[in-house]
Amino acid sequence: MKNDRVKKILLAVFFVALLSFPVIRTMWLKRKADKISKEKHSQILKRYGFYLQDVAKKVGINFTHHPPKLDPKVNNIMPIIADMGASVAVGDFNQDGYPDIYLTNSAIGTKNALYENLGNGKFKDIASQLGVAALNNQNGTSMGAVWGDYDNDGYPDLFVYKWGKSMLFHNDKGKGFTNVSKDIPLPKWMNANTAIWFDYNNDGRLDLFVGGYYKSNINLWHLKNTKIMPNSFEYAKNGGRNYLFENMGNGKFKDVTKQVGLMGHRWTLAASAADLNHNGYTDLVLANDYGVDEVFINEKGKYFKNIGPTSRIGFAPKSGMNVTFGDALNQGNLDIYISNISQPGILIQGNNLWVPQLGREQNQLTYHNLAEDLGIELGGWSWGAQFGDFNDDGHLDLYVANGYVSGKKKGGNNSYWYDYSKVAVGNHTIINDAKNWPKMNGKSLSGYERNKIWLNNGSGGFEEVGKAVGGKQVYDSRAVALADLWNTGALDIIVANQNGPVMVYKNTVAPGRHWIGFKLIGTQSNRSAIGAEATLFWNHHIQKQVVTGGNGFCSENQRRLFYGLGKNAKIDSLVINWPSGQYQVIRHPSVDQYHKITEPK
Amino acid sequence: MSENTITKALKRWIPIYTDKRYIAPIFITLILIAAELSYGILEGYPKLAAAIFASMGTELILGKLVTGKWRNLSSAYVSGISIGILIRSPMIWPYALASIITITSKYVLRYKGRHIWNPSNFGVVALLLLASNSVAVLSVQWGNNIWVMAVIWVLGFIIVWRVDRLHISAVYIISFLFFSLIRSWISGNPFLGEVAPITGPMYQLFTFFMITDPKTTVSSKWGQYVVPFAIAAVEMVLRLVFHAVYAPFYALFIVGPIAMVIEITWKDMQQKRAVKTAAT
Numbered sequence: 001m002k003n004d005r006v007k008k009i010l011l012a013v014f015f016v017a018l019l020s021f022p023v024i025r026t027m028w029l030k031r032k033a034d035k036i037s038k039e040k041h042s043q044i045l046k047r048y049g050f051y052l053q054d055v056a057k058k059v060g061i062n063f064t065h066h067p068p069k070l071d072p073k074v075n076n077i078m079p080i081i082a083d084m085g086a087s088v089a090v091g092d093f094n095q096d097g098y099p100d101i102y103l104t105n106s107a108i109g110t111k112n113a114l115y116e117n118l119g120n121g122k123f124k125d126i127a128s129q130l131g132v133a134a135l136n137n138q139n140g141t142s143m144g145a146v147w148g149d150y151d152n153d154g155y156p157d158l159f160v161y162k163w164g165k166s167m168l169f170h171n172d173k174g175k176g177f178t179n180v181s182k183d184i185p186l187p188k189w190m191n192a193n194t195a196i197w198f199d200y201n202n203d204g205r206l207d208l209f210v211g212g213y214y215k216s217n218i219n220l221w222h223l224k225n226t227k228i229m230p231n232s233f234e235y236a237k238n239g240g241r242n243y244l245f246e247n248m249g250n251g252k253f254k255d256v257t258k259q260v261g262l263m264g265h266r267w268t269l270a271a272s273a274a275d276l277n278h279n280g281y282t283d284l285v286l287a288n289d290y291g292v293d294e295v296f297i298n299e300k301g302k303y304f305k306n307i308g309p310t311s312r313i314g315f316a317p318k319s320g321m322n323v324t325f326g327d328a329l330n331q332g333n334l335d336i337y338i339s340n341i342s343q344p345g346i347l348i349q350g351n352n353l354w355v356p357q358l359g360r361e362q363n364q365l366t367y368h369n370l371a372e373d374l375g376i377e378l379g380g381w382s383w384g385a386q387f388g389d390f391n392d393d394g395h396l397d398l399y400v401a402n403g404y405v406s407g408k409k410k411g412g413n414n415s416y417w418y419d420y421s422k423v424a425v426g427n428h429t430i431i432n433d434a435k436n437w438p439k440m441n442g443k444s445l446s447g448y449e450r451n452k453i454w455l456n457n458g459s460g461g462f463e464e465v466g467k468a469v470g471g472k473q474v475y476d477s478r479a480v481a482l483a484d485l486w487n488t489g490a491l492d493i494i495v496a497n498q499n500g501p502v503m504v505y506k507n508t509v510a511p512g513r514h515w516i517g518f519k520l521i522g523t524q525s526n527r528s529a530i531g532a533e534a535t536l537f538w539n540h541h542i543q544k545q546v547v548t549g550g551n552g553f554c555s556e557n558q559r560r561l562f563y564g565l566g567k568n569a570k571i572d573s574l575v576i577n578w579p580s581g582q583y584q585v586i587r588h589p590s591v592d593q594y595h596k597i598t599e600p601k
Numbered sequence: 602m603s604e605n606t607i608t609k610a611l612k613r614w615i616p617i618y619t620d621k622r623y624i625a626p627i628f629i630t631l632i633l634i635a636a637e638l639s640y641g642i643l644e645g646y647p648k649l650a651a652a653i654f655a656s657m658g659t660e661l662i663l664g665k666l667v668t669g670k671w672r673n674l675s676s677a678y679v680s681g682i683s684i685g686i687l688i689r690s691p692m693i694w695p696y697a698l699a700s701i702i703t704i705t706s707k708y709v710l711r712y713k714g715r716h717i718w719n720p721s722n723f724g725v726v727a728l729l730l731l732a733s734n735s736v737a738v739l740s741v742q743w744g745n746n747i748w749v750m751a752v753i754w755v756l757g758f759i760i761v762w763r764v765d766r767l768h769i770s771a772v773y774i775i776s777f778l779f780f781s782l783i784r785s786w787i788s789g790n791p792f793l794g795e796v797a798p799i800t801g802p803m804y805q806l807f808t809f810f811m812i813t814d815p816k817t818t819v820s821s822k823w824g825q826y827v828v829p830f831a832i833a834a835v836e837m838v839l840r841l842v843f844h845a846v847y848a849p850f851y852a853l854f855i856v857g858p859i860a861m862v863i864e865i866t867w868k869d870m871q872q873k874r875a876v877k878t879a880a881t
Contacts, residue, residue, distance in 0.1 A: 426797025
């Protein structure tokens with residue numbers, strides 16, 4: 001009998017311990033985070049090697065995004081539908097060596113901005129002066145932009161994609177822009193949310209991919225009916241059409257989408273391109289909302305084959321928002337980071353870091369999701385994300401933008417998650433019609449979320465340091481771009497917020513850490529060198545990077561490649577794999593400076 | 602071969618013919634395999650394995666320690682697999698923890714010798730309440746495709762009919778539909794939006810496996826009609842007042858043990874009265 005009582009007591013103690021474990025763990029983690037967030041800049045610099053300060057207004061960047069006001073038929077869920085358009089594209093439009101910033105706005109009558117980097121620490125909006133400001137009108141409003149030198153004249157041209165008629169501008173040697181949209185067979189209307197430049201057939205000319213979100217025949221300002229939403233939360237195929245425009249070399253473009261097998265109708269939110277299977281041709285990765293992501297392998301510039309399901313990247317359906325490449329483990333690989341949705345206690349899709357498997361063979365490319373193992377899975381309602389070495393320690397860190405709709409009301413019963421979760425599991429006839437969705441009435445849906453800054457510790461783990469290093473804003477962030485805005489050897493961060501101000505985070509790195517940067521110039525390859533891969537070898541480290549023409553959600557980083565090196569850096573070599581097929585080796589380049597490297601002719 | 606011989610052979614080689622305890626494990630395994638192969642509902646096998654092994658391991662250890670016997674593991678297997686499907690977390694520990702809590706609750710939370718909470722329900726709710734930063738519950742759909750849903754529902758009904766639990770599931774579903782109408786009327790939200798949740802896999806697992814669990818459902822027939830109705834009613838309140846996304850789990854968590862305590866107490870009183878009457 002006594003024995004039984006002891007057993008019962010021990011069992012009860014064990015049970016209480018089990019129930020206490022998650023509570024104690026949460027309290028311990030919170031206490032640790034709070035302690036670090038109270039540290040001073042000098043302590044943070046010592047601990048993490050960098051800190052961030054928002055300097056947007058101080059340097060002359062005073063820009064606020066305004067969302068579109070769409071057809072009142074969808075007033076019940078307007079914030080969910082008018083939820084995108086804040087974008088950032090970095091490009092040195094006047095080739096003065098200082099990165100400039102193009103920002104989009106999305107309400108009719110609002111203006112986009114081109115902030116010229118004056119080189120003295122200040123920026124000036126010259127979009128109106130150069131003719132790329134007043135683009136938001138009855139023909140649609142801006143969702144994003146990408147820079148790409150399509151005519152190889154040395155000056156990046158500008159493509160502005162819209163919900164409406166997108167626009168292509170030729171850069172007139174940094175003095176102005178000419179609207180050349182008539183030279184590209186853009187549809188009269190499409191609801192585009194992504195575009196990237198890349199040379200799909202290695203002819204030395206940049207081609208343009210544009211991805212559709214809402215169906216192309218839907219004008220969101222003048223709806224015929226309310227059946228505009230996805231027909232599934234997991235396998236929707238009633239989204240907008242995708243386009244691939246081939247650059248014909250005479251300033252004209254040709255629609256080759258069908259010919260190359262890219263006629264998708266998923267809800268594409270992001271695209272990025274790199275040669276994943278090392279066959280010399282640039283492949284395409286698409287992040288699709290309401291469905292599976294896609295990996296299109298480029299078969300010698302003739303055709304794209306989707307290997308999404310077999311690669312595992314496109315097997316489980318989620319809410320793909322972003323695609324970005326980065327050698328997260330310094331293995332000489334391009335890992336792929338795709339952001340999704342996570343809301344504690346309600347929906348945990350988790351962001352994915354797809355790392356290529358060793359021993360892969362061409363056309364049998366498979367990936368493992370290591371986001372959980374590395375601690376970079378739980379973002380929030382995640383949008384844009386970028387890899388960059390923020391503290392110059394030789395390991396790529398990660399910035400992830402979070403937050404969907406911050407309504408007038410914050411959380412609890414004022415969260416729209418409850419309503420959203422009811423509709424999300426319904427069958428297609430329920431979901432598809434916006435009128436079946438409960439009214440938002442000022443509620444938030446994953447609103448007031450903080451962005452994440454994950455610091456790579458170099459030994460297979462990341463630590464979230466946003467609260468400590470700065471950049472802890474709670475706007476509904478969308479696009480993130482990285483650039484060394486002041487050429488100081490530190491990657492600064494620009495964040496475009498939906499219905500909010502743009503933030504420019506100036507990065508201060510601890511002294512004694514080295515870096516190196518490269519501006520690649522193609523000769524046989526496209527002049528922007530988009531698609532070129534550069535692998536740096538130093539101090540027994542290896543890191544691969546790729547030049548992209550748009551990367552992440554509605555964003556574009558500086559074209560220059562930037563490597564943090566850590567202390568006492570001695571570089572062995574940089575190996576460049578040009579899109580033309582040429583290899584180039586640069587031996588022992590000097591650290592702490594940018595190098596201009598031209599492709600051998 | 603005569604029909605009798607075939608039945609004998611089936612009984613010998615297929616456990617479902619001889620022991621009803623194996624129906625649920627087989628059915629839930631089939632659902633899991635079909636869902637994983639077609640829709641990839643699991644993100645990795647280690648998490649599922651953690652849930653199943655933790656559940657079965659805890660059952661073995663606690664069963665031996667507390668009762669002195671090696672317990673049949675079919676129930677623990679169903680609990681483990683349910684946790685593996687229902688819980689969503691980027692970490693492995695919540696799967697193991699939920700399974701261990703699930704099984705331990707059977708041995709700790711007892712009233713007059715019977716456990717009163719549905720173990721999987723207790724495990725899931727405990728994690729949702731205590732570790733909401735780390736877990737969520739299954740959110741995927743069967744592709745939002747009505748035909749796939751229909752097949753699962755038909756199969757589910759056949760199984761619960763086979764184990765004589767069809768009426769419990771049916772009362773719950775009818776009650777849910779009725780209360781959806783009331784919720785729609787009160788909140789002003791579209792009726793279809795209110796009905797939508799029951800078409801998902803989370804509700805299918807809940808309707809076929811949780812509220813029908815023989816060990817934690819009341820034994821009287823009338824009770825088996827009243828309890829699922831009460832669960833649906835409490836669920837409506839939780840939805841309307843607290844906007845609880847996982848209202849059915851919380852509703853079962855509240856109603857289930859109350860119903861069990863009432864029935865056990867009632868039976869106990871009847872028994873005592875009978876003994877007293879017999880003595881006089």
